[in-house]
Amino acid sequence: MDRRRGKEAADVKDAKRESIFSCPVCGEALMIGEGGYRCASGHCFDRAKEGYVNLLPANRQHASTPGDDKEMVRARTAFLDSGRYAPLKEALCGLAARYAGEGTVLLDAGCGEGYYTEGLSRVIEEKGGRTGGADLSKTAVKKAAKRCREAEIAVASVYHLPLAEGSVEMVTDCFSPLAKEEYRRVLKDSGRFLYVVPGARHLWEMKEILYDKPYENEVREEAYEGFRLLETVNLDFGFRLEKAEEIMALFRMTPYTWKTPKEGVERLAEQKELGLRAEFRILVYERR
Numbered sequence: 001m002d003r004r005r006g007k008e009a010a011d012v013k014d015a016k017r018e019s020i021f022s023c024p025v026c027g028e029a030l031m032i033g034e035g036g037y038r039c040a041s042g043h044c045f046d047r048a049k050e051g052y053v054n055l056l057p058a059n060r061q062h063a064s065t066p067g068d069d070k071e072m073v074r075a076r077t078a079f080l081d082s083g084r085y086a087p088l089k090e091a092l093c094g095l096a097a098r099y100a101g102e103g104t105v106l107l108d109a110g111c112g113e114g115y116y117t118e119g120l121s122r123v124i125e126e127k128g129g130r131t132g133g134a135d136l137s138k139t140a141v142k143k144a145a146k147r148c149r150e151a152e153i154a155v156a157s158v159y160h161l162p163l164a165e166g167s168v169e170m171v172t173d174c175f176s177p178l179a180k181e182e183y184r185r186v187l188k189d190s191g192r193f194l195y196v197v198p199g200a201r202h203l204w205e206m207k208e209i210l211y212d213k214p215y216e217n218e219v220r221e222e223a224y225e226g227f228r229l230l231e232t233v234n235l236d237f238g239f240r241l242e243k244a245e246e247i248m249a250l251f252r253m254t255p256y257t258w259k260t261p262k263e264g265v266e267r268l269a270e271q272k273e274l275g276l277r278a279e280f281r282i283l284v285y286e287r288r
């Protein structure tokens with residue numbers, strides 16, 4: 001990241017258009033120009049060749065790669081590209097289309113490799129709006145930037161979003177950590193928050209192999225402070241995995257990866273095919 005202060009401030013006037021994002025150092029608006037992103041105070045952030053920008057402040061950069069590692073991103077990309085979760089993408093994009101107004105600015109929080117962001121940005125663009133995606137994992141963000149040419153993709157924490165207060169009309173979160181206070185800060189009044197969570201028996205058939213006593217996911221209709229629940233969309237569909245590596249790719253993108261006993265993982269690794277049911281809930285909230 002490049003943040004030469006001051007000496008290039010004069011070049012700001014050459015900047016082409018305003019970014020969705022704001023400067024992570026001083027909070028001012030960022031302009032996108034030839035050389036990357038700049039604020040009026042002269043803080044500069046290069047645009048990587050893949051098209052993303054790193055807006056993680058220096059004091060939040062970690063020595064090791066933060067966020068999802070390469071193997072996890074690769075597994076998730078392979079699985080999502082197979083189209084098995086396409087019904088979820090469709091449902092989410094359908095809701096975004098229904099709730100977005102003309103010129104809506106949408107932030108996909110924890111956008112990962114941009115599988116959902118790509119669909120969302122097309123819907124938003126049709127309404128003359130703009131889309132941003134933020135994720136802590138640089139590996140994931142690189143893929144997202146290639147996938148979503150029309151969206152602005154940044155390396156950033158969802159807990160410290162480089163966005164001005166009340167600057168977006170819609171926030172989406174697909175299985176990403178829930179930073180509800182931060183989402184509320186960046187949302188305009190009456191802005192919408194679309195939150196995708198697993199249903200009670202999501203991927204139950206996989207859990208039956210992994211665990212001696214599988215548990216159901218807790219299903220809650222949380223009334224988050226500062227938000228009003230407008231509707232809940234339940235979605236379930238079946239799909240079949242016919243290769244051991246596909247089964248393991250899906251496993252590696254679930255939280256079970258971190259908490260399954262070795263014997264369970266071995267049992268799963270022996271499966272040649274697996275029929276599964278995905279169960280999702282999309283919660284639609286209004287900021288108040």
Ligand SMILES: [Zn+2]
Binds near residue numbers: 026028
């Ligand atoms: Zn600045």
